[in-house]
Amino acid sequence: MAQRNTLKYIILGLINERPVTGYELTKAFDSDIGEFWLAQHSQIYPLLKRMEHDQLITHQLEVTGEKLERKRYAITPDGQQELADWLNEPVTKLNANKDEFILKLYFIRDRQDGRLLPMLTTQLQLHQQKRNHLQDQMAQKFPDAAHIEAYGHFLILQHAISREQDYCQWLTNTISNLTA
Amino acid sequence: MAQRNTLKYIILGLINERPVTGYELTKAFDSDIGEFWLAQHSQIYPLLKRMEHDQLITHQLEVTGEKLERKRYAITPDGQQELADWLNEPVTKLNANKDEFILKLYFIRDRQDGRLLPMLTTQLQLHQQKRNHLQDQMAQKFPDAAHIEAYGHFLILQHAISREQDYCQWLTNTISNLTA
DNA sequence: CACAATCATGTAATTATTTACATGTTTTTA
DNA sequence: TAAAAACATGTAAATAATTACATGATTGTG
Numbered sequence: 001m002a003q004r005n006t007l008k009y010i011i012l013g014l015i016n017e018r019p020v021t022g023y024e025l026t027k028a029f030d031s032d033i034g035e036f037w038l039a040q041h042s043q044i045y046p047l048l049k050r051m052e053h054d055q056l057i058t059h060q061l062e063v064t065g066e067k068l069e070r071k072r073y074a075i076t077p078d079g080q081q082e083l084a085d086w087l088n089e090p091v092t093k094l095n096a097n098k099d100e101f102i103l104k105l106y107f108i109r110d111r112q113d114g115r116l117l118p119m120l121t122t123q124l125q126l127h128q129q130k131r132n133h134l135q136d137q138m139a140q141k142f143p144d145a146a147h148i149e150a151y152g153h154f155l156i157l158q159h160a161i162s163r164e165q166d167y168c169q170w171l172t173n174t175i176s177n178l179t180a
Numbered sequence: 181m182a183q184r185n186t187l188k189y190i191i192l193g194l195i196n197e198r199p200v201t202g203y204e205l206t207k208a209f210d211s212d213i214g215e216f217w218l219a220q221h222s223q224i225y226p227l228l229k230r231m232e233h234d235q236l237i238t239h240q241l242e243v244t245g246e247k248l249e250r251k252r253y254a255i256t257p258d259g260q261q262e263l264a265d266w267l268n269e270p271v272t273k274l275n276a277n278k279d280e281f282i283l284k285l286y287f288i289r290d291r292q293d294g295r296l297l298p299m300l301t302t303q304l305q306l307h308q309q310k311r312n313h314l315q316d317q318m319a320q321k322f323p324d325a326a327h328i329e330a331y332g333h334f335l336i337l338q339h340a341i342s343r344e345q346d347y348c349q350w351l352t353n354t355i356s357n358l359t360a
Numbered sequence: 361c362a363c364a365a366t367c368a369t370g371t372a373a374t375t376a377t378t379t380a381c382a383t384g385t386t387t388t389t390a
Numbered sequence: 391t392a393a394a395a396a397c398a399t400g401t402a403a404a405t406a407a408t409t410a411c412a413t414g415a416t417t418g419t420g
Contacts, residue, residue, distance in 0.1 A: 004378085006280055007406080013287040023368050036283055038276045043407060045370055068415045070368065087288070087295065090302055091281040094310065096218045098278070100186055101271040102339065103216055107193040108267070108332040115267065116331075122270055130274065151296075152288040159282065159350050166346035170339050184408085187376080203398050223377060225400055248385045250398065 007039050007047060008056075012075060012083040015057055019074040022048055032137060032153065035160045048073060056082060117178060124171040131164035187219050187227060188236075192255060192263040195237055199254040202228055212317060212333065215340045228253060236262060297358060304351040311344035 014020060014028055025048075026041040028034070048071075051057050056079035059071040075083070101123050108116055138157050148154045194200060194208055205228075206221040208214070228251075231237045236259035239251040255263070281303050288296055318337050328334045 004405085006278075006283065010283055013283075016287070017289075021368075022370090026368095033283070033286060034276060036277060036279045036286075038407090040408065041369075042371080042409080049370095064367085065416060068368065083287070087284050090299070091284065092302075092306070094306060095278045095280060096214060097216060097343070098186075098275045099216045100275060102336050103186065103190055103193075103213070104267050104271065105332045106213060106216075106336050107196070107263075109197075109330045111328070111331040113331075119270070122272075126272070126274060148291070150289045151291040151293075152285045155354060156282050156286050158354075159347075162346055162350050163277070163343070166342055167339075170342050174335060174338075184375085201398075202400090206398095218377090220378065221399075222379080222401080229400095244397085245386060248398065 006037065007043065008051060009083060009086040010037055010039075011044070011047065011051065012056060012079050012086070015073050015075045016080060016083055019060075019072045021062075021070050021072050023070070032134075032141075032157050032160065035134075036156065051079070055079075111178070117175065120171055120175050120178070124168060124175065127164050127167045127171065131161060131168055134161045134164060186217065187223065188231060189263060189266040190217055190219075191224070191227065191231065192236060192259050192266075195253050195255045196260060196263055199240075199252045201242075201250050201252050203250070212314075212321075212337050212340065215314075216336065231259070235259075291358070297355065300351055300355050300358070304348060304355065307344050307347045307351065311341060311348055314341045314344060 010033070011025060014025060014033075020028075022041065022045050025044050026039070029038050048057065048059075052059060052073070055076055057073045057075055059073045062070040062072055064070065101119070105116075105119065108119075134157065138161060141157070142148055142154050190213065191205060194205060194213075200208075202221065202225050205224050206219070209218050228237065228239075232239060232253070235256055237253045237255055239253045242250040242252055244250065281299070284299065288299075314337065318341060321337070322328055322334050
């Protein structure tokens with residue numbers, strides 16, 4: 001999916017919260033934000049370079065120990081403007097939820113097909129794991145429901161949990177219909 | 181997202197059901213399968229050519245009227261084998277659900293932010309529309325719950341509806357929390 | 361202290377995907 | 391019957407994304 005520039009805006013958003021390194025940005029996709037977008041370091045580093053060239057961000061070198069260098073990127077006013085423009089632009093079309101399991105399922109026409117049950121149970125395990133992990137994240141990051149700092153972050157985590165819960169429920173129902 | 185070959189397998193699966201043209205394959209992504217993967221004709225036609233070269237499919241020319249030619253592709257035994265291999269290979273990792281709206285939401289830290297409510301209501305409308313459309317599809321394609329031909333197709337449509345329902349519910353709850 | 365894991369940053373090659381360019385036919389509708 | 395919509399198939403150029411190649415430093419652990 002060559003989605004127009006989305007990664008650039010995610011990076012702007014993350015850098016806007018606080019100055020970060022390419023390594024930290026890469027890590028961000030292991031966490032909650034990774035539920036809704038993915039990127040590898042090999043995509044991130046060249047993009048940071050381009051964004052700095054376009055004067056959306058700047059960096060400052062940091063050194064740990066003798067030699068280990070790190071570039072900590074900060075957002076510029078131009079970068080903040082572009083981030084704001086993106087945020088203000090309404091989202092009028094929905095992305096496809098790419099899901100390889102669902103596609104395989106589509107091609108299984110026979111309710112009696114022996115592949116169905118193992119596929120569904122494997123998938124249920126995966127989504128239960130994911131749901132549990134997200135619930136742990138919620139407990140860890142938002143222990144006090146009365147004091148939520150990053151409201152958007154809270155909302156998307158809540159949404160991810162709800163989505164996984166729904167996915168698990170559908171799988172569970174399907175399995176029980178099948179085994180009935 | 182350069183997802184390994186998924187489109188190839190989707191095409192094999194669709195051609196396996198019945199011989200189809202590139203145009204029909206393109207159209208398939210406007211319908212239910214498009215909830216879980218997307219492709220344009222500019223990706224499909226060259227891929228069909230490559231797949232025929234790899235002897236996974238063959239085509240037969242059809243003519244309508246005087247000149248309008250159409251290539252109707254059929255699957256070969258090699259193609260069927262590759263499709264079966266793909267179907268039997270367990271899906272062990274989940275795709276990210278790319279969602280640009282959710283990403284924007286992530287960066288809105290303040291519960292009082294004026295952009296929040298319009299974003300949420302716009303998004304609710306989109307997902308309600310999608311849910312309604314999918315429900316219409318369900319009624320049209322599977323009018324008789326007792327006689328379901330393509331069980332996998334039925335399941336993924338059910339899942340898509342459930343997903344949209346959950347999305348709408350979450351948005352509705354969020355909006356009502358916000359306006360309370 | 362040796363080894364493993366993690367930190368840290370890049371580039372190259374390949375593949376996937378989108379957007380734009382390009383052309384012509386047939387069917388439907390006003 | 392003229393125009394619009396849908397049918398039908400392709401290629402080219404650009405962008406996005408993955409996988410592999412490449413290197414080295416620091417920290418934690420046994």
